[in-house]
Amino acid sequence: MAMKKIKFVLNGETCEWEVKPWRTLLEMLREDFQLTGTKEGCGEGECGSCTVIMGGKTVNSCLVPAVEADGQEILTIEGLAHGENLHPVQEAFVEKAGMQCGFCTPGMIMSAKALLDENPEPSENEIREGIAGNFCRCTGYTKIFESIQAAAEAMKGGK
Amino acid sequence: MEEYSVIGKRIPRVDGRVKVTGEARYAADYSMPGMLWCKMLRSPYPHARIVSIDTSRAEKLPGVKGVLTGKDFNGWTWGWMPKTRDEPPLAVDKVRYLAEAVAAVAAIDEDTAEEATELIKVEYEELPGVFDPEEAMKEGAPRVHDYVKNNLSWDFHMDFGDVDKGFGEADLVREDRFETGRVITGYLEPPAAVALWDSGGITIWAAKQSPYFVYRHLAACFNLPLNKVRIIQPFIGAGFGGTKNDSLAGDFCSVLFSKRTGRPVKFVYNMHEVLMTCRRRHNMIIHNKMGMKKDGIITAMQSKVIADGGAYTAIGPLTMYLTGSISTLPYKLPHFRHDAYRIFTNNPIGAAMRGHGVTHTRFAAEIQMEMMAEELGIDPIEVRLKNAITAPYETINKVTVHTCGLKEGLKTLSENPKWKKRSGGSPPEGPLSHGVGISGTAYLGGARQRGHQSCGAVVRLCEDGTIDYLTGATDCGQGSDTVLVQIVAEELGLGVEDVDIKRVDTAVTPCDAGSYGSRVTVLAGGAARNAARDVKRQLAEVAARNWEVDPGDIIFKDQRVYVKGEPEKAMPFRKLAQVACYAGSGAVIIGRGYSQYGIEELDFDKGIGNAGTSYSFTSQLTEVDVDLETGFVKCTDMVIAHDCGRPLNPINVEAQNQGGAIQGMGQAMYERFAMDLGKTLNANLADYKMPLSTDVPNIELIDIITDDPNGPYGAKEASEGSTVSSPPSVVSAIHDATGIWFKEQPVTPEKIVMALKKKRE
Structure with a gap:
């Protein structure tokens, strides 16, 4: 074809x-x-x-x-990263233990990035909704919520 | 308490950066020039005799490089014990479960391989199947394996004390039937491998949680010495027991295709194959009988367990062992009898999963204990405190507990304001009913199977003071690499950035039993510590000679080395490494260590002794809102008081416990394979419901520190404990909200609506 x-x-x-x-x-x-x-x-x-x-x-x-x-x-x-510098979402996932096996992590981070681009200060519920299309079997999601909150904080002021 | 520099700190994972950038490579990410693709042809029947297989049309398809059928493996089979080797790489004379692999194709690309499988013609003679373990046990039921009477795959019996006497002493005796569901482990990375056979033997990059199992299987299957079998570990997209703890048709076929073609061969199962065929948690029926005095003291327990084993034995004997041997924890049982039967059916294979064996019987015992306490008017926490063991303790089947934080955990939860929100049977005002539940459970850490159990570690000093660390233990995602690096760094007074953990490679790393039964931190951690201490001893001798002091006075801390009480005698670690490496005719500093298991013989037939080195204790409070009209349950909060001895990396222990608890919540509330005549009806992730981000509660974690003497730095296991504590805690909360005891997992909205309707009638 x-x-x-x-x-x-x-x-x-x-x-x-x-x-x-x-x-x-x-x-x-x-x-x-x-x-x-x-x-x-x-x-x-x-x-x-x-x-x-x-x-x-x-x-x-x-x-x-x-x-x-x-x-x-x-x-x-x-x-996502600029050379050696990780994107704040990546940085936050490392700092806040937002990943375990790491298999869902690239997809999860892309969903988190898209969420924060659209809504820089999401509530916890908005974070939950924002990644509701991404399964994670390892973390139970709590550390992922914390990672995304930390990233939102770090990105304040257009970083 | 000794002050540590690295241990006990909230240190980010050593593999964090490669995982957030996409650099971390998993098995399916590997490819090689000239690589072929392997695909399976699977059976359309759950039970059928294979009359003939015609592969000629598939072989003629352009691009096809080979076709395999069961006969190509010359009758070789594998299994967990010598007498249970009942599983062939490809079905030979009959298929025993739906979608069992019957043939395999290797072709130049994935599409061609898939197309070729459809050209293989298999003639089957369909046989009557058996899908319910209770039916399968009956005389005259179809036999899954012709030589096995009544489809009895494995049975295991324990009898301690005198249960009849115990029941005689009781004021209340209850008998109930409980059931736990068929649950997937739920890893998102489908099994995959790239295999290469050349003059060096087999090299395989495979998604394996315990690669040394497969190492032995491949050596046996292909009649090669172990030094010709090399498994190189990619990153593992989680395991949770079962499939990735074992070998697969795809492994054997890819290796044999590579041997025949001289080309690398890759397979990747798709999620449909995973959900149709891969090993899952056994579903179990538990007939439980418990005796209790008026004051809540348990006098005896008797359990009869019937497990759906599916078509092959796999690791089932150990599952059965664990259903009973750990039932004597964490509550005192003066009399205990246990009869467990694993039954062959024409369903996919039941095997290990996080909380292995223990989750089933602990669920039954926890719920029954609370039901009886309710009848006797005793508070759920009080009944647990009355029966809970305190360390040191030896159970009736000689399980020895050195540390136990159960009572402290339960007391902590009883003081939590959330516990005061219990409805205790008072009716709700609206359609939403709030409930609070509790559980108190135990799990083993540093688990052992039969045979080789030890872990080894090699710590190599580089001349610039950095460290190469080799372990055979696989991090399947839960963070063991990080904790092992912390241990090596702590011992040598270094930072985690100074220690590089190498990927497991059976040609290089020391043999390891595997990553199961919460054994890595406890046992591989012990090995890491001993290997690092071996390097430290060698370096201390060099430093002591240099300063003419006693080696015992050399301190390693903050990347420096100095003499105790003489701070002027100091140098950077890096400098000492150079001095040591360049000393004499060129010293090479290598430390080695192994885990000192040091526990007595286990009686696998009678259920006597320790299946682990130490035991974790988990107390869990769960809050739910139940919609009494729709039966929908929202789990809102969990508080988990967990005794893992000492968390060596608190942030990772929290993360593990959260994950374990949510896995247990899914099992309690909605996860199950819907089966009909051997067919998995919900073999996709939309219909098989796993928890999503919108489903999970807020989770508060409390560490109960007990410092176990058998673990490195006091550590015991983490997270299998919360997988076990979650289902009874959730079901206890649903009872508090509805007044109904649900004895079958999962407690779905349908079950709740039906039970509420029945209650009203």
Whole structure:
């Protein structure tokens, strides 16, 4: 089947790429660009491990056809830190024990980042709602709430 | 109490940074040039004879590099004990559960491999199946394994004291039937591996919680010496027992394909395969009988446990052992009898999961004890305090407890303002009824199975004063790498940043029993401490020679080394490392240590002795709001008073306990596999309900410090304890809100609505 040519911005860099129409965004990121930080848990849009930010909104990349990336800006976990400097959300997850096995963590952090971009001072309930599409089996979520609160605090003043 | 520099501090995880940047690589993140993909063909029947398999069409599909069936493994089977080796890598003459692997394909890509599995033609002769363990035990039931009468996979019996005498002394005797559900471990990382067979033997990057199990399985299956089997650990996306503590069809097939093709071979199970086939918590029926005096003192307990073992034995004998041997904790039992039966059915395999074995029978005993206290008009905390053990204590089956913070934990909770919010049976004003529940439970740490149990550690000094630390213990996500690094750093007076823990690699790291039964901090931690002390001893000798003092007077602290009482005799640790490494003809400083297990022989047949080195005690208060119209339960708060001896990293111990408690809450309130004739009906994460961020309560944690003499720096286990304490505490709270005792997990809204309706009638 015909390959489709797409153009998009991936973690700040413009990319032109040819993809098969049935390929998912997750497959393209992991296999073509070796961005394996984005994980595949269920492959059915239920667990949130594959969450990336596309056009400012979180998506389950396992459900998004790669061709839909055309013309979009995509941010994955690999694009969050600036060189050696972690993003405040990443920093907070390390400091506040917001991760254990780490498998849900990239998706969880992307959901947290999108939440804080939209709502810089979320209440605890808004944090709970903001990550309700991301399963975590290890933490029981409490430390994740604390991490996101700490990140919100650190990001005050547009850091 | 000795003052520590690193131990007991809230130190961020050593793997935190690589996990938040996406750098941490898990098994499925590995790929190699020329790599093939392996896919399984799975059985459409739960019980059927395999009449024939025709692989010719699959083999002819372009891109296919090989097809395997059960016969390719020459009759090899594996299992937890020599006499229970009943599981083949691929089904041979019959399939025993739905979606059991029957054949495997290796192809140049995943899609081709998948397509080829559909071209394999298997002729089956369907057999009558058996799916209910109580049915399966009956005479004449279909046999899952032809040679096993009444489908009895394993039985285990304990009989201590004289239960009849005990029941005779009781003022109240109750008999109840309890049931615990089939629960998934719930890791989000599906099992995966990349296998490579070359002249060096097998190398496999596999998602394994206890890689040394698989190391032995692969050596046995492929008839290789252990030094030709190399398992390199990626990061592990959690385990919680069961599947990642064992080998899988995908492991054996990928290795054999690599042997035949000379190419690396990868498999990744999808979540559907995980939920259809992977090992899950046994569901158990527990017939419990308890005797109690008017004052609340328990006189005797008798339990009959029937567990749905599924199609193969796996680790089931240990599960059965734990259902009974730990029942004698944490309440005094003068007379105890236990009969446990693990039954084969044509369901997926029951195996270990966090809170292994203990969660089932402790749930039954906790709820029954509280039911009886209620009948006798005794407060739920009071009945627990009356029966709780105090350390030191030896149970009737010779389980020895050196430290126990149960009473202190229960007393702490009894003084909590939340406990005063108990309804105690008073009716609610609106449709929402508030309830507060309690539990007090125990779990073992430093667990042992049969056979090799020890842990080893190697600490290598680099000439710049940094440390390479090698352990065979796997961090499956709960933070053991961090605590082990803390231990090495503490002993050498260094910071965690000076110690680098290497990934487990069976070719390099010392053999380790595995990451199960809350054993890593206790046993691998002991090994780490001993290995670090070995390095310290060698360095102290060098320093003592240098300063002409006694080696016992050399102090290691804050990255410096000095002589006790003579602060002018001091140098940086780094400097001493150089002096030591460059001394003489080139010294190499390597420390080694192993865990000194030091406990007496365990009688696995009779249930006598210690299955662990120490025991944690967890007291848990839970608050719920129950909607009496819809049966919906919202768990709002938990307070957990946990005796883990001493938390070596409090923030990680909190995190572990929170996770364990929520896992237990899910099991109590909604998690279960819905099964119909061997088919898992909810084999996806939308229909199998695990707790989400919007479901979890506020959790307050209280450390009860007991400093166990058998753990490093006083530590015992953490988090399996809260997995065990959570279900009875939640169910006790639901009872407080509804006035109804629910004896079957999970307590779903449907069950609550039906029970309330029945109560009104």
